[in-house]
Amino acid sequence: MTFKAASELFTEANIFVIPTFQRPYAWEQSHREDMIRDIQVATARQRHNPNTIHYFGAIHTIEVQPDSALLTNYSDPANEDINTLSNNGFQATDSIFRVHLVVDGQQRLVTLFGLLERCAGSKMRYVTMPNERTIPKVILSPATDHELWRSLLGMGNPVPPMNTRSQRRLQELFAMPPQPPFIAGSPEHRFLIGAHTELVWVQLPRGATLGPFLTLNDRGKDLTKLEKIKSLAMEADENGGFNQAQPLNTSFGRVYLSIDLDASLLNEDDFLRQLAICLWEPIAGQNYGAAPDQLYPRAHDGSLESIYQSFRALLSGQGNNPAGLVGDVVAKSSSLATRHSALANRLTLARAGNLLGVPSFVNGIIPASPQRDALDDYVMVLDSLGLQAKQLAILLAVPDLCGTDWHAVLGQIRLSNQAIKQDLIALYNEASANVPSDMPWKQVIRDEIETIPDQSVRDVTPLYVAELLRLIVGGSKPGGFTAAWQQVCVTPPIAGQSFLDAWRDYLSTYDSRDKFVGSIARSQYWDNQSASLRYLLREYECCLPQGLPAHRLPEMEIEHFFGQEFRAIRALAIPGRVFVSKADYISGFVDRPGNKLLIPAALNRALRVTPVLAKPHAYGAHLNTTAAARQVSNDLNGVTQLALMRDYVLLRQVRLAAFAAKRF
Numbered sequence: 001m002t003f004k005a006a007s008e009l010f011t012e013a014n015i016f017v018i019p020t021f022q023r024p025y026a027w028e029q030s031h032r033e034d035m036i037r038d039i040q041v042a043t044a045r046q047r048h049n050p051n052t053i054h055y056f057g058a059i060h061t062i063e064v065q066p067d068s069a070l071l072t073n074y075s076d077p078a079n080e081d082i083n084t085l086s087n088n089g090f091q092a093t094d095s096i097f098r099v100h101l102v103v104d105g106q107q108r109l110v111t112l113f114g115l116l117e118r119c120a121g122s123k124m125r126y127v128t129m130p131n132e133r134t135i136p137k138v139i140l141s142p143a144t145d146h147e148l149w150r151s152l153l154g155m156g157n158p159v160p161p162m163n164t165r166s167q168r169r170l171q172e173l174f175a176m177p178p179q180p181p182f183i184a185g186s187p188e189h190r191f192l193i194g195a196h197t198e199l200v201w202v203q204l205p206r207g208a209t210l211g212p213f214l215t216l217n218d219r220g221k222d223l224t225k226l227e228k229i230k231s232l233a234m235e236a237d238e239n240g241g242f243n244q245a246q247p248l249n250t251s252f253g254r255v256y257l258s259i260d261l262d263a264s265l266l267n268e269d270d271f272l273r274q275l276a277i278c279l280w281e282p283i284a285g286q287n288y289g290a291a292p293d294q295l296y297p298r299a300h301d302g303s304l305e306s307i308y309q310s311f312r313a314l315l316s317g318q319g320n321n322p323a324g325l326v327g328d329v330v331a332k333s334s335s336l337a338t339r340h341s342a343l344a345n346r347l348t349l350a351r352a353g354n355l356l357g358v359p360s361f362v363n364g365i366i367p368a369s370p371q372r373d374a375l376d377d378y379v380m381v382l383d384s385l386g387l388q389a390k391q392l393a394i395l396l397a398v399p400d401l402c403g404t405d406w407h408a409v410l411g412q413i414r415l416s417n418q419a420i421k422q423d424l425i426a427l428y429n430e431a432s433a434n435v436p437s438d439m440p441w442k443q444v445i446r447d448e449i450e451t452i453p454d455q456s457v458r459d460v461t462p463l464y465v466a467e468l469l470r471l472i473v474g475g476s477k478p479g480g481f482t483a484a485w486q487q488v489c490v491t492p493p494i495a496g497q498s499f500l501d502a503w504r505d506y507l508s509t510y511d512s513r514d515k516f517v518g519s520i521a522r523s524q525y526w527d528n529q530s531a532s533l534r535y536l537l538r539e540y541e542c543c544l545p546q547g548l549p550a551h552r553l554p555e556m557e558i559e560h561f562f563g564q565e566f567r568a569i570r571a572l573a574i575p576g577r578v579f580v581s582k583a584d585y586i587s588g589f590v591d592r593p594g595n596k597l598l599i600p601a602a603l604n605r606a607l608r609v610t611p612v613l614a615k616p617h618a619y620g621a622h623l624n625t626t627a628a629a630r631q632v633s634n635d636l637n638g639v640t641q642l643a644l645m646r647d648y649v650l651l652r653q654v655r656l657a658a659f660a661a662k663r664f
Contacts, residue, residue, distance in 0.1 A: 002201045006056055006112055007193040009201070010137050011124040015090075016061065016109060017082060018141045019074035019101045020253040021230060024166030024260050025145065025173075027107045032176060035111060040181065043191040051196070056112070058200040059105030063098055066090055073246040074101060076253070078143035081135045081150075092127045100203070108199075113138045114173045117153060119192065120184035142257055145170065163348065164260040225308040226255075226268040232315040233329050242323045247330045254337040263344040263351065265382060265392060269304055271336070276307045277393045278332045279325075282486045289318040300390040300481060339396045343382075343406065350378040353552075358407060361464045362543065366663060369543035374407035377463045380551045381470075384538055386531035388474070390481050391466045394489075394503070398462040401492045402499050409459045411497030413504050417452050420517050420661045424449045424654055427521050431650040434643070441635040445651050448658045456662075465503055471532055471664055472507055472516045480506050516664070521657035525591045528558045537598040537628070540659055544627035555601040561632065561649060562595050562612055569612065569642070578643045589646075594653025597632065600624045613640060 009016075042054035064071040066086045075082045090097050102109060113136070117125065127135045136153055140146040144160060148167050151157040152174045162168065181188045191197065223231075230252050237244045259266050266274065276299035284298045294313060297306040314325050360372035362380075381387070387395075395406060404410060428449055435442045458464075473481075484506040488499050507513060526533045537558065538550040550556055562569065566582040579585040589595065599607075603622050610618050619625055620633030632652075639645060 002203070003198050004201045005195045006197040006199055007116060009109070009199065010113055010116065011122070013095055013097050015085065015097050015099045015127065015135070015137050015139065016102050017064075017071075017075060017099060017139045018106050018110070019103070019249075020076050020141045021074055021234070021249050022102070022106055022141060023227070023256050024142065024164065025107065025110055025140065025169050026166065027111055027169060027173075029172060031107070032111055032173060035108070035115070036176070036182075039188055039192055039197075042197075043181075043188045046191055046196070047187075053196045053198055054191075056108055056197065056199045057105065058202055059109055060103045060202045061100035062103060062204045063100050066099075069245070070101060071099070074249050076141050076143040076146075079139065079141070079146055080143075081133075081139050081146065084129050084131065084133050084135065088129055088131075092129055094128075097127060105199075110138060110140065111173060114152075114170075115176065115182075116192065118174060118177050119182050119186075119189045120178075121154070142253065163262050164257070165262060165264075166260050168262075224268040225304060226272045228308065229272060229311050229315070229329070232312060233326050236315045236317075236322050237326050240323055240326075242326050244326050244330055247334075248326070251330045251334040251337070254341075255333050258337040258341040258344070261341060261344045261348075263347040264340070265344060265347070265387070266340055270389065270392075271333075271340075272311075273299060273304065273307060273389050274336055274340075274393055274396060275329070275333055276311075277389065277485075278336065278397075279328055280310070281393075281482060282490045284482060288314060294318065298482070300388075300393065300485075335400065336396060339399055342399070343395065346375070346406065347378050347382050350375040351383075351552075356407065361407070361409075361459065361461045362539075362663075364459055366543045368545065370545070370547055370549075372542075372549075376549070376551065377407055377461070380539075380542075381463045381467050384531075384551045385467060385470050385535050387466055387470055390485075391469045393485075394469070395462055395466050397489050398499075401489060401494050402462075402496045403493060404462065404496055406462045409461055409496075410465070411460060411495075411500045413458055413460045413500060415456050415458070415513070416454070417456060417661055418454050419511070419514050421449060421452050421454070423514070423518055424452075424521060424657055424661070427657075428651065428654050431647060431654060435647050435651070436644075439639075439644075441648070442651070445655045445658075448655055452658060452661050460500055465500065468507055468513075468664060469503065471535065472512050474532070480509055513664070517657050517661045520593055520660050521654050523593055523653075524588045526593050526596075527591070528596070533593060533596070534558070534598070536593065536656060536660060537596060539663055540656060541598050541626050541628045543659070543663065544631065547627040550598060550626070553600070556598050556626075557601045557604040559597045559599045559604050559607060559629075560590060560595055561597065561615060562590055562646075564590060578646050589649075592649065592653055593656055594649045594651070597626070597629050599626050599629050603629075612642070612645065 038054065042052055046052040062070065066089045071082070071086065077083070085097075085099060090099055113125065116122070125137050127137060129135060134155060136150065136155070140149045145164070145166055147157055147160045148162065148170055151159045152170060162171070178184070180186065183189065230248075234245070234248055236242070237248060255271060258264065259268060259271055276297070279299075280296040281299045283296050286296050288294055288296055288310070297303075297310050299307060315322055354375055355373045356375050358374040360374050360377050362369060362377070363371055398404060398406065402410060428446060432442055432446075484502045488494055488502045520536065538556070541547045541550040564586070566579075566585050569579065569585065579589065603624055606622065607615065607618055616633045616636035616639070619629035620637075625633075636645065636648060639648075
């Protein structure tokens with residue numbers, strides 16, 4: 001263990017390599033600002049006390065040789081700087097360098113190097129190799145991040161295409177100083193490169209293994225559970241001699257790359273849950289160890305802590321086969337990362353407005369709606385719906401299980417709508433009793449209910465399956481999910497129709513779809529933050545003639561036709577006829593789905609003080625309105641009775657339910 005001045009780390013004959021089992025660069029702006037602030041405070045303190053020391057914390061490294069298995073197993077083979085170092089036996093033009101894998105402290109090490117270079121570049125922070133290639137003394141992982149790092153350091157490399165969060169963070173790091181007070185020669189710069197900014201450098205000797213580091217990294221460290229599982233698997237491999245070091249490293253390298261993508265659908269905790277679903281959901285509740293209470297946890301809806309503790313126990317040898325589990329972790333995490341990356345990349349294309357040239361599944365369900373491309377389904381379901389772990393697990397499993405793409409047709413599903421129609425007609429009759437027959441929208445809404453087919457047959461894609469499971473089942477019936485998962489997701493391959501049949505049975509159990517549509521028609525309260533509500537309103541807008549592609553417009557907000565201010569409503573109301581009391585108005589009416597529109601944020605702000613009776617005209621007059629708002633405006637043109645507007649909202653709720661019966 002050595003105390004080193006921060007700048008000396010990069011001016012001596014040492015090169016630091018970030019191994020591939022480490023996360024990519026993860027410091028956010030707040031972390032970097034904390035470091036800047038600490039340096040500023042310490043500089044000010046030194047004016048009064050010349051012996052002031054600022055402590056940056058510790059880094060832990062392990063030294064490697066050119067032919068070391070550690071370097072081979074834990075470095076990116078695509079990194080040209082590492083290959084150049086190895087091929088030249090760590091021999092630079094004028095000296096031999098020592099190369100160290102950074103096992104802990106990589107974030108502050110990378111940030112310090114970048115900050116020092118931004119203040120004032122120094123040739124001493126670089127190495128020139130015999131082939132005249134210049135290498136920085138901090139080498140990043142993965143290779144794509146290192147290429148960007150070289151470009152940001154001004155080493156002549158073109159800026160590579162960026163599609164990960166770590167790359168964005170590196171770019172932000174180089175948007176920091178130079179600027180006062182971090183210009184070359186400033187008090188802060190002199191303090192930063194002086195002898196009083198120290199780190200503790202903990203080194204293991206040559207020939208040491210990773211075992212001590214892995215144990216250290218699982219004791220009280222602020223690590224994610226996925227990082228701990230990685231360390232436990234590496235430790236189990238080293239202790240058991242399973243020869244899985246390189247596959248583990250490669251697998252987790254893919255994992256970190258995958259969840260670092262800009263369009264990632266998973267964070268580290270989510271990925272760990274997906275890994276557990278793959279491994280254990282079919283055997284949840286079975287015993288895995290000597291003690292009777294050691295059971296495989298429910299993976300899709302159990303606590304993350306229980307999942308972690310089971311991994312910990314099994315990798316520590318309490319199960320029957322830790323070697324098998326290490327191999328399973330390697331295989332499953334790698335395949336999960338590959339499938340997740342592919343799904344995230346498809347979402348990236350969709351967000352950019354690319355087209356697949358394949359119709360959306362919605363086109364076949366609502367033929368009169370504006371035509372969509374299949375890539376719209378990715379934005380729609382993945383961005384707008386907020387999939388839970390179990391629905392995402394199904395999507396991630398489909399390519400291997402059924403050999404099909406996420407927008408390709410799996411088969412057909414037959415749905416009965418008879419009970420739904422009867423229920424909606426009864427609700428319609430009740431809500432329309434006081435509506436004059438000459439109101440055109442009264443018959444229009446009735447027709448929308450009547451045109452719900454008694455039976456519908458639909459072509460179904462995996463994205464459609466995920467949509468239905470999220471909306472109709474949501475977080476309920478966990479036992480049914482496990483049974484369906486065991487039926488179709490354990491032994492691939494499976495025919496698409498067989499896969500679909502299992503989830504159709506799960507969807508239809510306990511009349512879930514009927515209840516979902518009925519809840520839209522009856523609900524007196526639906527939270528604006530509900531993903532299901534926002535999705536319903538977005539889809540309604542998207543499926544109207546001339547409707548906006550609302551899934552691509554993040555600035556859309558929910559507008560209440562009737563607002564929260566009861567006093568203004570009461571002044572217009574007939575006592576006892578429209579709303580009995582403020583409590584009745586607020587609790588049983590304002591947050592009904594029928595009282596809500598999805599409109600652009602600018603229009604929502606413009607309507608803040610608009611009286612209810614004036615809103616229909618305002619909806620139609622605004623240039624940036626939506627098709628749903630224009631529909632309300634057209635329906636209520638000339639209506640000045642508050643009671644009739646109230647009845648319209650109740651019938652509009654039934655209209656939304658009729659749409660849901662057709663669409664979902």
